Amino acid sequence: MLEDKKVFGIVLSGGKSSRMGTEKGLVTWNNKALIEYAIAAISPFCDQVIISSNKDCYSYLKLPVVKDIIPDCGPLGGVYSVMKKHVADIYIVVSCDVPYIKSELYSDLLSNLDYKDAVVPVDESGRKQPLTAVYGKSSLLYLENELLDGNYKMMSLLNLLEVEYYEINNNLPYYSPNLFLNANSLEDLFNH
Numbered sequence: 001m002l003e004d005k006k007v008f009g010i011v012l013s014g015g016k017s018s019r020m021g022t023e024k025g026l027v028t029w030n031n032k033a034l035i036e037y038a039i040a041a042i043s044p045f046c047d048q049v050i051i052s053s054n055k056d057c058y059s060y061l062k063l064p065v066v067k068d069i070i071p072d073c074g075p076l077g078g079v080y081s082v083m084k085k086h087v088a089d090i091y092i093v094v095s096c097d098v099p100y101i102k103s104e105l106y107s108d109l110l111s112n113l114d115y116k117d118a119v120v121p122v123d124e125s126g127r128k129q130p131l132t133a134v135y136g137k138s139s140l141l142y143l144e145n146e147l148l149d150g151n152y153k154m155m156s157l158l159n160l161l162e163v164e165y166y167e168i169n170n171n172l173p174y175y176s177p178n179l180f181l182n183a184n185s186l187e188d189l190f191n192h
């Protein structure tokens with residue numbers, strides 16, 4: 001299905017990292033920066049991985065960096081800015097702070113996209129995970145309208161899109177209870 005499609009990865013790293021107290025993607029965990037786990041998870045499927053950040057600190061990764069076109073709109077603004085600047089058929093989104101995320105998850109999400117606007121995993125507690133998801137280029141119009149209306153919530157965006165929800169359960173070979181662990185603070189990372 002992907003052969004004739006252009007697939008770009010979006011690594012969301014443009015937040016303020018206020019709970020972490022230091023640039024989240026650069027925090028080292030098991031000898032690797034957090035952002036490098038995110039990049040590794042999506043790279044196998046991407047023609048190009050793009051960093052969504054408003055800082056210059058990720059230049060060492062030698063990947064394109066896209067700053068937010070409209071500042072302070074949260075992750076929605078980051079996804080929008082990359083989509084607007086780099087045209088592709090499919091965008092694989094990952095936040096920079098999910099060190100347990102797995103390539104196999106993205107493989108499953110991609111194979112469920114078909115003609116939907118997005119495939120979003122739902123964790124075993126029923127939480128939708130739109131920042132570790134896959135979006136078709138058809139999402140861009142909705143993202144743009146949401147931003148213009150001042151609605152910055154990813155969850156509201158999902159209500160507008162035709163979304164395939166992909167249920168995660170502990171029978172999946174790559175399942176772990178930490179799959180979506182979101183390392184917002186050093187405590188999240190080291191004390192879970």
Ligand SMILES: Nc1nc2c(ncn2[C@@H]2O[C@H](COP(=O)(O)OP(=O)(O)OP(=O)(O)O)[C@@H](O)[C@H]2O)c(=O)[nH]1
Pocket residue numbers: 012013014015016017018019020024052053054068071072073074075077078079094095096097131184
């Ligand atoms: N490009 C972009 N990315 C963002 C923005 N806000 C958050 N993100 C990213 O979206 C993901 C989820 O955001 P949060 O977990 O709230 O991260 P954060 O905003 O850096 O953290 P706090 O300041 O502690 O709330 C992270 O990967 C952030 O880097 C933004 O305004 N622009």
